[in-house]
Structure formats: structure tokens, C-alpha cells
Amino acid sequence: MLEIHQFPCLSDNYGFLVHDPDSQETVCIDTPEANAYLREAAVKGWQITQIWNTHWHPDHAGGNAAIKAATGCTVSGPAEVERIGPLDRVLTPGDTVTIGEHEGTVFDVGGHTNGHIAIHLPDDEVAFVGDSVFALGCGRMFEGTAEQFWASLQRIKALPPATMLYCAHEYTQSNARFALHADPDNAELQDYVAEIDQRRSRQEPTVPTKLERELATNPFLRADTDDLQARWGGGAAHETFAALRAAKDSF
Ligand code: ZN
Ligand code: FE
Numbered sequence: 001m002l003e004i005h006q007f008p009c010l011s012d013n014y015g016f017l018v019h020d021p022d023s024q025e026t027v028c029i030d031t032p033e034a035n036a037y038l039r040e041a042a043v044k045g046w047q048i049t050q051i052w053n054t055h056w057h058p059d060h061a062g063g064n065a066a067i068k069a070a071t072g073c074t075v076s077g078p079a080e081v082e083r084i085g086p087l088d089r090v091l092t093p094g095d096t097v098t099i100g101e102h103e104g105t106v107f108d109v110g111g112h113t114n115g116h117i118a119i120h121l122p123d124d125e126v127a128f129v130g131d132s133v134f135a136l137g138c139g140r141m142f143e144g145t146a147e148q149f150w151a152s153l154q155r156i157k158a159l160p161p162a163t164m165l166y167c168a169h170e171y172t173q174s175n176a177r178f179a180l181h182a183d184p185d186n187a188e189l190q191d192y193v194a195e196i197d198q199r200r201s202r203q204e205p206t207v208p209t210k211l212e213r214e215l216a217t218n219p220f221l222r223a224d225t226d227d228l229q230a231r232w233g234g235g236a237a238h239e240t241f242a243a244l245r246a247a248k249d250s251f
Contacts, residue, residue, distance in 0.1 A: 002102055002124050004166070006205065007040050009033040012170050013059050014207055016128065017041055017048075023100030025049045028073070029119075029128045030168060031063030038070055052097060052104075053077025054130025055116040056084055060168065080115035091117055109156065111149025112139030118156065126164045126208070129156065134167045135209040136192070137175030138220040140249065146242035150223065153241070157221055161212035172196050172206040178251045182219040182244060183227060189217040219244055 002018055009015040009032040016029035017040060026046040028037050030053055041048050048071040053061045061081045068075055075081075076089040076097060091097065093108040097119060104119040109132035116139075120127040131139035133156050141149055156165070176193040183189055192213060196206050214221055222228050223244060224237035232243045 002099065002121070002126075004126065005040060005044060005046075006166075006207070007036065008170070009036045010059055013168055014166075014170065014205070015040065016166055017044065017046060018099060019044065019046050020100035020102060025099045027052055027099050028063075028067060029166065030054055030060040030130065031067055032059045032168075034063035034066035034070070037063060037067055047071070048073045050097075050099065051075045051077070052091075052119060052128070053081045053087075054118065054128065054132075054168070055113040056080040056082075057113065057131070058084060060130060061085065078115035078117045080113060093117065107155050109133075109152040111141055111144035111152045114143045114148075116152075120159055120163070122160070125160065125162050126166060127156070127159055127211075128166045130168050132156065133165060133214070133218070133221070134169060134175055135165075135172040135196075135206050135214065136179045136189075136218050137171055137248070138218075138245070141245055146245065147238045149245070150238035150241045153221055156211070157215060159211055161210075161215065163211045164208040165211055165214065166208045170205060170207060172209075173200050178248050179217065179219050181251065182232070182247070183217075183222070186217060186227065188213075192217050 005017040007015050013032040018027040026048050027050045074088040079090045091106045095106040097104045104121045109116050109118045112131045118129045223241035232240045
């Protein structure tokens with residue numbers, strides 16, 4: 001069983017260290033802040049052996065060089081990461097990454113950035129999704145198109161419902177305000193938001209989140225449902241998704 005250590009970085013990112021006790025390998029999922037990763041690994045007594053990047057943004061790959069220099073680890077990520085620094089291995093959708101005996105599948109979640117990838121470790125029922133999907137939200141569409149982003153979200157929706165989604169930011173409370181505006185009659189959403197508000201009042205993280213719950217409550221995953229289409233425009237689901245994304249951008 002993998003151990004996942006989660007800790008806050010920068011203003012609202014999460015850092016994740018994934019450790020395999022059998023092989024003693026430790027993977028950094030993205031690198032928002034090199035010092036925080038090096039410190040947390042030292043506290044755990046873990047040796048960092050790899051970095052897996054989800055996309056090129058500096059709050060995800062900005063710590064690569066310093067962590068590699070300090071540990072000699074390898075850096076794997078989508079080709080777009082080379083905009084800000086070198087990779088040892090370029091990951092493309094369909095590739096497999098490994099930590100010890102544990103395999104992760106790389107899949108395309110482009111839309112926030114064009115080359116954004118996510119990594120699913122099926123045996124451990126976890127997926128590292130970067131800024132593609134958040135609890136009750138999704139990433140801003142900086143580079144991609146609505147059609148592309150919607151297709152990416154379909155790949156996330158197709159994971160086993162028990163999958164825990166490790167999103168890269170604690171944006172949930174503000175996402176929740178928009179989700180209630182987008183889908184006000186959703187009782188399950190109302191319960192979820194009440195729980196989120198309680199957890200945040202105790203300063204607890206709302207990440208990871210279970211896919212099953214997001215499928216029932218996250219408006220961006222539900223752009224193809226009658227409820228959302230009635231409110232946000234029918235037609236192709238990616239058009240409803242685009243309307244929701246645009247509304248959230250100025251909410
Ligand atoms: Zn980003
Ligand atoms: Fe980010």
C-alpha cells in the first residue's frame with residue numbers, strides 16, 4: 001500500500017509525496033515549492049526518487065530543478081514542462097509510470113493547459129489530477145477549448161467511482177458558492193457544501209475528494225445532465241460546459 005503525505009504549499013496549493021514502503025521509492029507529485037517538499041520528505045525520513053508533473057505551470061513544476069539538484073531524482077512530465085525546465089522522461093497519454101511495483105496510467109486531461117496529464121494508480125484507487133478537476137470545480141481554461149476540456153472530464157468521469165481525486169488546490173469553498181448558484185436544487189450538493197464549510201471552519205483540507213461524490217455534485221462534470229442543461233443551455237454538453245466555465249470566471 002502506498003502512503004500519501006499531503007501538506008500545504010504556497011498560498012493555496014497542496015503538495016503530495018507518495019511513498020512505497022516496499023521499494024522505499026518516493027515520488028513528488030508536482031513541485032510547487034522545493035523547500036516544503038525537501039523538508040516534509042526529511043521529516044518522514046523518505047528519499048525522493050522521482051518527480052511526476054501534471055502540467056507546466058510554475059506552481060506545479062517550479063520546484064523541479066531545486067529538488068532534482070538536492071536529491072538526484074528523475075523528472076517525468078508532459079513535454080510542455082520543458083517550457084520552464086528539462087525533463088528526464090516525456091510522458092504521453094497511455095504511458096505507464098511506476099513507483100516500486102505500483103503502476104500509474106497517464107491520461108490526457110488537456111484544457112487548463114493543452115498538455116495537462118493526470119495519473120491514475122488503479123490498485124491504490126487514487127488519481128493525481130493537478131488543475132484539471134477540483135472538488136466542486138475545474139481548472140480555468142487557459143489554453144484549451146471547451147470541447148477538449150469536456151472530453152478530458154469524460155476521462156476523469158470514467159475512472160472507478162471509488163477513486164480518490166488528489167486535486168492541486170484548496171479552492172473548494174469558493175467553488176461551492178458557484179456550484180450552489182449553478183445547481184441550486186441539488187440536495188446532495190447542499191449536504192456536501194455544509195460539510196465543506198464545517199471542515200474549513202476547522203481548517204481541515206477538503207482534498208482528496210471521492211469521484212463518486214463529484215459525479216453527483218460537481219456542476220462541471222454534470223454539464224450533460226437535464227438539470228444543468230435546463231439552466232445553462234442545452235445542445236452539446238461541451239457548450240453547456242463552456243457556459244458554466246465562463247460564468248464561473250466572472251462569478
Ligand atoms: Zn495550473
Ligand atoms: Fe495550479
